[in-house]
Ligand SMILES: O=P(O)(O)OC[C@H]1O[C@](O)(COP(=O)(O)O)[C@@H](O)[C@@H]1O
Ligand SMILES: [Mg+2]
């Protein structure tokens with residue numbers, strides 16, 4: 001049997017799932033352009049220092065005041081160019097202060113983090129590109145207004161991860177989360193897996209625990225209880241993971257479960273954590289829910305947050321249903337965080 005080309009395979013898949021819906025057709029065409037651009041990104045990232053100092057700072061800052069790396073800016077340029085070729089009305093990018101108008105009359109808008117995990121560029125660790133596709137709003141009075149929709153309104157979302165494998169992980173319409181992996185021999189994406197359901201329980205948590213002293217008591221209590229392992233109320237030994245690339249944590253959790261936390265903390269500017277709602281939290285939450293997991297701001301579903309600004313941050317907790325719901329209990333029930341040891345005694349918190 002001759003091997004079908006990955007582009008055809010991806011297009012055939014998209015063709016099957018979009019049917020006659022014009023917005024989904026636009027979303028499918030856009031995913032095709034993102035996939036094509038990500039092949040170039042993957043090549044460039046694979047060259048690393050042979051290409052140049054991709055991880056060096058440029059002396060400029062992005063929308064949030066973060067110092068931009070060479071690759072942040074290159075990625076932004078490459079993906080904006082790709083989206084110009086797609087039926088996309090406008091784009092919000094982490095690297096652009098304002099929303100950018102692309103194709104008037106197009107039916108969708110895209111929010112993106114062109115390069116996620118910037119601190120890992122020169123460490124040869126997985127990094128990625130995150131994207132969120134929303135329908136345009138007939139009633140919107142400004143370009144920005146199209147982007148200020150709940151994550152639940154997304155018609156497609158996903159990310160590309162540039163790691164040992166380059167893979168595009170996405171869901172479109174009501175379809176499951178799919179993984180297409182790049183075959184570097186021919187530069188084509190091939191279907192690799194359908195994701196889910198994410199296991200309800202897990203023994204892995206991902207958090208930047210160097211922020212422990214800045215967290216509020218309920219988050220400290222939850223992480224302390226995980227770390228107490230079999231001796232604590234969780235009644236299981238945990239492993240901790242922190243890659244510092246959201247795409248890598250999301251990929252791992254989609255495939256084998258676990259919990260990720262980037263809560264708000266007391267550092268100046270971190271009351272809503274670090275991650276951006278439109279192009280980090282919302283697309284990851286879309287995939288996680290679609291795969292049977294749970295994603296919250298620590299308490300409530302992240303996909304129900306009504307954004308008020310394109311670059312706003314939101315606390316993010318996602319992954320296996322049981323531990324994510326348990327974090328909400330720690331946060332909402334003062335007894336759980338303040339008196340947890342006597343309250344739960346020898347009982348396992350997960351099995352109440
Ligand atoms: O350095 P910290 O505080 O642990 O934050 C790591 C988090 O920041 C991010 O790198 C933010 O994304 P950017 O690299 O796009 O700014 C996430 O990928 C990651 O989860
Ligand atoms: Mg990011």
Ligand SMILES: [Mg+2]
Pocket residue numbers: 072094113114115116117118
């Ligand atoms: Mg980024």
